[in-house]
Amino acid sequence: MIQDDLPAIFRDFNPLENRMLRVIDDEGNIINKEIFPQLDDDSIIDAYKQMFYERTADEMAISYQRQGRMYTFTPNLGQEAIHIAAGMNIRKEDWLVPAFREMGILLSRGVTMKEMFLFYLGNEHGGSFKNVSKTLPIAISIGTQLHHATGIGYSIKYKKKEEAVFTFIGDGGTSEGDFSEALNFAGVWQVPVVFTIQNNQYAISVPVKSQTKSINLAVKSVAFGIPGIKVDGNDFFAMYLAYKTASEYALSGNGPMLIEAFTYRLGAHTTSDDPSKYRKKEEEEKWALVDPLLRLERYMKKMNIWNIDKDKLKEEYKQEIDAQFVSAENEKAYKIGDVFDYMYTDMPEDLMRQKDAYEQYLSWKENRK
The missing domain is CATH 1.10.287 (Helix Hairpins)
Structure with missing residues (x-):
C-alpha cells in the first residue's frame, strides 16, 4: 500500500493521526463543502425516508418482542446513516455479508421485513432472502462472516469479475481472531472487500476502551497493509462518501479497505440487554442530540428541501410493517x-x-x- 496511491479522503483522514471524516456538523451545517458528495435533492429525501423506515421498523420489532410475539431482537437505533449510505453504494452485482445489526442495508438490498421477522420468529426460511441474490444470511456468531467475505473476494478475483464484497462487524468483534485473520488474508490476496466496523462503543456491556489500546479502530488496518479511515457514523454524507470511495477503489482492483463508522448504539444490545446496568443516562441523552436522522433533517431544513410529513409517513410505514409481521406470524411451519x-x-x-x-x-x- 503506497500512500500516494490512496484516494484523497483516505490520505487526508489518516487513522494514524486519529482524524475523523465529517461532511456536516451536529447541527446540519456543511463543514467540508469541497468533498460534499454529488447527490441531488430527491436522492437525499429518499435516503431520509429509508432511514425513517428502518427506525420505524426497529421500534415496531422491539414492541412485538416485548409483547411476547417474537424472540430476541437486535435493535439498530442510531446506526441508520451507516446502513442506508452503504445500501446506496452496494450494487446489485456486489455481495453483502452482514453480521446481525444491518437491517437497513438488508432492506435497501431488497430483503423484506417479513423475511427478517421470520428470522426472529425462529423460522428457517427467514434467512433465505428469496428475491435477493448475493446476500448471505444474518450471522450471529461473532466474526465468522468476515472469513466468508474474504473467501468470496478471493473467488471474485480468481474469476476476474467486476464485483465487490461489503461486510460488517461491531467494535467488540475486532477482538475476535477471525477479524485479524480475515483482514490479514484480504490484504495478502488483495481482494475487493470493503470491511466496516460499526463502532457503537459498546460490545454488549464492554466499552471500546476495554477492547483495545489503539487510538481508534480504523488504525488496525495499518498492520495488514490495508487503507483505513475513521468516519462519523452519524453523518449520512460522510458515510456515503466513504462507501462510494471504497467501492470505486475495490472495483478498480486495488484491494480491500477498512471503514470505522464511529457511532452510538442508542438502544440496547439486544432485547435481552439492559444498558442502564453499564452506561449512564446522561451519556445516552448527549448522543440522542446527534441522532443521524435529526442531523440529516436539520441539513434538509437549512437547504429548504424538507417536505416530509413525518406523522403521516410513519403511519403509512407502521401499517405496512404490521401487515408483514402478521403475515410472518401466520406463516406455515417449515x-x-x-x-x-x-x-x-x-x-x-x-x-x-x-x-x-x-x-x-x-x-x-x-x-x-
Whole structure:
C-alpha cells in the first residue's frame, strides 16, 4: 500500500493521526463543502425516508418482542446513516455479508421485513432472502462472516469479475481472531472487500476502551497493509462518501479497505440487554442530540428541501410493517428437512443422527398431547 496511491479522503483522514471524516456538523451545517458528495435533492429525501423506515421498523420489532410475539431482537437505533449510505453504494452485482445489526442495508438490498421477522420468529426460511441474490444470511456468531467475505473476494478475483464484497462487524468483534485473520488474508490476496466496523462503543456491556489500546479502530488496518479511515457514523454524507470511495477503489482492483463508522448504539444490545446496568443516562441523552436522522433533517431544513410529513409517513410505514409481521406470524411451519438437507451435498452420518433424533423428539412430543 503506497500512500500516494490512496484516494484523497483516505490520505487526508489518516487513522494514524486519529482524524475523523465529517461532511456536516451536529447541527446540519456543511463543514467540508469541497468533498460534499454529488447527490441531488430527491436522492437525499429518499435516503431520509429509508432511514425513517428502518427506525420505524426497529421500534415496531422491539414492541412485538416485548409483547411476547417474537424472540430476541437486535435493535439498530442510531446506526441508520451507516446502513442506508452503504445500501446506496452496494450494487446489485456486489455481495453483502452482514453480521446481525444491518437491517437497513438488508432492506435497501431488497430483503423484506417479513423475511427478517421470520428470522426472529425462529423460522428457517427467514434467512433465505428469496428475491435477493448475493446476500448471505444474518450471522450471529461473532466474526465468522468476515472469513466468508474474504473467501468470496478471493473467488471474485480468481474469476476476474467486476464485483465487490461489503461486510460488517461491531467494535467488540475486532477482538475476535477471525477479524485479524480475515483482514490479514484480504490484504495478502488483495481482494475487493470493503470491511466496516460499526463502532457503537459498546460490545454488549464492554466499552471500546476495554477492547483495545489503539487510538481508534480504523488504525488496525495499518498492520495488514490495508487503507483505513475513521468516519462519523452519524453523518449520512460522510458515510456515503466513504462507501462510494471504497467501492470505486475495490472495483478498480486495488484491494480491500477498512471503514470505522464511529457511532452510538442508542438502544440496547439486544432485547435481552439492559444498558442502564453499564452506561449512564446522561451519556445516552448527549448522543440522542446527534441522532443521524435529526442531523440529516436539520441539513434538509437549512437547504429548504424538507417536505416530509413525518406523522403521516410513519403511519403509512407502521401499517405496512404490521401487515408483514402478521403475515410472518401466520406463516406455515417449515419442513424439518429444511434445517438439515441443504448443508451438504451428501449428508454426513453425524447430521443424519441429529435429524433422526430430532424427528423422534417431535414424534414423542406430539404423542404426549
